[in-house]
Every structure is written in structure tokens, then in C-alpha cells.
Amino acid sequence: MLDPHLLREDPEGVAEALAKRGYTLDVAAWRELESRRKEQQTRVEELQAERKQVSKAVGEAKKAGDEATAAERKERGEAIGRELEELDNAFQATKAELEAWLLEMPNLPDPQVPVGADENENAELRRVGEPPAFDFPVQDHVDVGAGLGILDAEAGANLAGSRFTVLRGAGARLSRALGQFMMDLQTELHGYTEIAPPLLARDDTLQGTGQLPKFGDDLFQTREDGFYLIPTAEVPLTNLHRESIVEEADLPGRYVAWTPCFRREAGSYGKDTRGMIRQHQFDKVELVQVVHPDQGPAAWEAMCGHAEEVLRRLELPYRVVELCTGDLGFAARRTYDLEVWLPAQETYREISSVSWCHDFQARRMGARFRPDGEKKPRLVHTLNGSGVAIGRALVALLENGQQADGSVRVPEALRPYLGGQALIGG
Incomplete structure (x- = not known):
């Protein structure tokens, strides 16, 4: 499997190397999929951080005897949980799509390999x-x-x-x-x-x-x-x-x-x-x-x-x-x-x-x-x-x-x- 970091940093270079062995990498499609993965991952992390803060706020409200605020925060936490579950499923599907694509990509030829068609x-x-x-x-x-x-x-x-x-x-x-x-x-x-x-x-x-x-x-x-x-x-x-x-x-x-x-x-x-x-x-x-x-x-x-x-x-x-x-x-x-x-x-x-x-x-x-x-x-x-x-x-x-x-x-x-x-x- 190719290094995903290399594909993220230089997809055009990878595509050029793979083309020498007859494999066409759709760079635009790869970038779109990688961009989606990154956006989903960022949003998942944001929601996880917010849920942690909300959970802490619930505890603090209960400790202060503010049941109304605690209930409100709990409701928000449940909403975050539902959104997070849905988003995480989409995120995992995107990662699986990237993984499947990576598994089908051949190895990069060494620069010293003679270039030829067959x-x-x-x-x-x-x-x-x-x-x-x-x-x-x-x-x-x-x-x-x-x-x-x-x-x-x-x-x-x-x-x-x-x-x-x-x-x-x-x-x-x-x-x-x-x-x-x-x-x-x-x-x-x-x-x-x-x-x-x-x-x-x-x-x-x-x-x-x-x-x-x-x-x-x-x-x-x-x-x-x-x-x-x-x-x-x-x-x-x-x-x-x-x-x-x-x-x-x-x-x-x-x-x-x-x-x-x-x-x-x-x-x-x-x-x-x-x-x-x-x-x-x-x-x-x-x-x-x-x-x-x-x-x-x-x-x-x-x-x-x-x-x-x-x-x-x-x-x-x-x-x-x-x-x-x-x-x-x-x-x-x-x-x-x-x-x-x-x-x-x-x-x-x-x-x-x-x-x-x-x-x-x-x-x-x-x-x-x-x-x-x-x-x-x-x-x-x-x-x-x-x-x-x-x-x-x-x-x-x-x-x-x-x-x-x-x-x-x-x-x-x-x-x-x-x-x-x-x-x-x-």
C-alpha cells in the first residue's frame, strides 16, 4: 500500500509515477475524497470536544443545584450524540472508500526502473x-x-x-x-x-x-x-x-x-x-x-x-x-x-x-x-x-x-x- 501521507502531500507526483506503469490516478477525485475525509474528521473531533464540555457542564449544573440548566445541557449532549453517530458513520464510510482505493493502487516504480510499456x-x-x-x-x-x-x-x-x-x-x-x-x-x-x-x-x-x-x-x-x-x-x-x-x-x-x-x-x-x-x-x-x-x-x-x-x-x-x-x-x-x-x-x-x-x-x-x-x-x-x-x-x-x-x-x-x-x- 502506498503511503497516504505521500498522496496527500503530492498526488500529482504519485500520479506521474504511476502513469509510467500504466495506472491512471484521478487526482481530482482523490483530492475530493481526501477533502471530504478531512472535513468529516475535523467535525467529528469538534463534536467530541463539545460533547465533553457539555458533559462537564451537566455535572457542574447538578452540583450547583441548577436542574433546569442541567436538563438543558443534557438535552444538548444527546443531540450531539445523535449527530456524532451519524457523522462518524459517514466518516468511517469515507475512510473505507479511501482504503479500498489504496488497496487497488500498485507500488511506485523506483526512479531507476527503465520506463517502458511492456x-x-x-x-x-x-x-x-x-x-x-x-x-x-x-x-x-x-x-x-x-x-x-x-x-x-x-x-x-x-x-x-x-x-x-x-x-x-x-x-x-x-x-x-x-x-x-x-x-x-x-x-x-x-x-x-x-x-x-x-x-x-x-x-x-x-x-x-x-x-x-x-x-x-x-x-x-x-x-x-x-x-x-x-x-x-x-x-x-x-x-x-x-x-x-x-x-x-x-x-x-x-x-x-x-x-x-x-x-x-x-x-x-x-x-x-x-x-x-x-x-x-x-x-x-x-x-x-x-x-x-x-x-x-x-x-x-x-x-x-x-x-x-x-x-x-x-x-x-x-x-x-x-x-x-x-x-x-x-x-x-x-x-x-x-x-x-x-x-x-x-x-x-x-x-x-x-x-x-x-x-x-x-x-x-x-x-x-x-x-x-x-x-x-x-x-x-x-x-x-x-x-x-x-x-x-x-x-x-x-x-x-x-x-x-x-x-x-x-x-x-x-x-x-x-x-x-x-x-x-x-
Whole structure:
């Protein structure tokens, strides 16, 4: 959530920044609503003060034995009470309207974010690794997996419908090995604390990280109890600090979780319908950091490196791009995307997004810390990133590691998790 004080002081500046990411803020309407809130609040405070004075006058009149004045003052107090109740209801409605508007506003892009309309204007920063050269016809991961008998899209569709895949035998083991490898790397090398969170969340939890209200159509909701299946472990991990105040010495908080993720993929019909690129259910290792505001940018750079280390050790060619203003996620202030090379598509595809959210999520959640030597708490900064999406890593391994005989080479870093196996199939 944006800082309401910033909107009150400089709505035109906020509108200009939001326009760079395609959001139009009606400044005149915002000013009118804010003016109404201020007027109502002032009048509520005036009436409360008058009621207090009247109540005191009633007591003084009774003490003096002036029952007529006491009755008159009491009647005035009752009238103030009725007016105050009506006005306070209107005031609360105005505040709720402002709150709803704030909840729908995206984060402000950092001034350093490249300005652009969409993903075509993202800025490529670097490429790591060379795409493999093949002396045989390249297959996509669907055909590679089908040839090995480890991917079964038909069974997935029969069980649950489109955008589901069953992993069999070596495919299921490869997925599990990827998850274990990533978790070990992030906990042992980078110091993240492993968390096993609930896979269901309340609406206020999803509101805290920004999935609600804007992205409700992309969430799966239970039929009767009102829970949501988590679209990413970012939701429960970040909300570990919800409505809490931590000591400065306890920062940073670094958390990692390996969970299934569930998404309707609303608005993506017709995109990536073949294979495992865009599924309703997929596994992902998620990284979250909660840090001191002074450490936000440095933590963001470091987290990108933590995700990159996964791809380097898996020997996968990838590139790093910074998202332009028009492609930023709702809660992000800055984002790096890691895109892995897929030979069958002859292009790079996103496998991780690493975002610095500044205090946007913290304000929604009420997540604060107490600076050393100070009484007043401050908002923390939050960061999140995939470390990485397991399904897309599996896709990349099958396509980049495919051999002429239909087998798939296993990168050395993953072999200990597969009993030393160097090839799948063959």
C-alpha cells in the first residue's frame, strides 16, 4: 500500500509515477475524497470536544443545584450524540472508500526502473552460459518426457483437466531431487531458514502481500470455508511478520519454502497450452527476506544472486533482465527476471522473478521493527523471489540436456540427489 501521507502531500507526483506503469490516478477525485475525509474528521473531533464540555457542564449544573440548566445541557449532549453517530458513520464510510482505493493502487516504480510499456522494453543486463548446440533434431520437453515415459499430460488431463501433468518414475524423482537440491543450497549456503507453511490462506493474508483484491480471479478458493490455495509461498512467508514489531537486531529475516502453488492462470488461455510451462499446479522454492529499509537494495541484489546460483549449478544458460515500469508486478518497486534458455522455443523464458517491494507490503501487513535506541517503530522492507520454479527447471533440464539417443544428461550438482545417476534413460 502506498503511503497516504505521500498522496496527500503530492498526488500529482504519485500520479506521474504511476502513469509510467500504466495506472491512471484521478487526482481530482482523490483530492475530493481526501477533502471530504478531512472535513468529516475535523467535525467529528469538534463534536467530541463539545460533547465533553457539555458533559462537564451537566455535572457542574447538578452540583450547583441548577436542574433546569442541567436538563438543558443534557438535552444538548444527546443531540450531539445523535449527530456524532451519524457523522462518524459517514466518516468511517469515507475512510473505507479511501482504503479500498489504496488497496487497488500498485507500488511506485523506483526512479531507476527503465520506463517502458511492456515486456518488450525490459532491459537485458547479462547472459550467463552458452545455449547448447545440437547435431540432431531438437525436441521440446513434452516429446522428450513422453519418450522416456516420465511426463504424462494425458493422465493429468483425465484426472483434473487441462494444464495438469502427471510425473512418473524418473520424472517424479527428478522433480523431488530439484526441490531438495534447491532447499539445501539456500539453507546451507545462503542462510535461509526453512519453513513448512500452510497451503491455505485467509483473504487478509493475501491482501497483505497484494494478491487481493486485484488478483482474486487468479486464485482458487475453497467452496465453503473461504480459504484460498496459495498462489506462491511468498504469501505465508512474508506474512510471518504480519501485525508484529521485531527488534532491529532480529533483522534480516530470511525464509525459504518448497510448496505447491495453485493458479487459475486467468487471462492466459491459449498461451503455453502444451507442456509444463504454464500449469494450474506447480512446485516452487520461494525465497523471502524481511530487512531493514537501509538494506533493501543490497538484499535485492544478493537475492538475485541466490537464485542465479541455482541455475549456474544446474548448468543452464540464462539471462537476467530488469523489468520496465509497464511490466512490473503489482507489489514490486524493482524486479529482476531470470530467464532460462529453452532450445525447442529458441528463446529465454522466465524461471524466477526477484522483487524488492520497499515498504508496500509491510504497510498493508503492519510489519514493523523497532530501531535501536528509538521508541517509534518503522516499517520493514520485504523482498521475494523464486529460487526457482521446479517445473520450469525440469523443463529446461529436459530440453538442454537431451541426447541423440533420447536420454537426458543430469548436471553434476544434481547427481547426488539421484543416487549418482548421470543420465535419465539411455
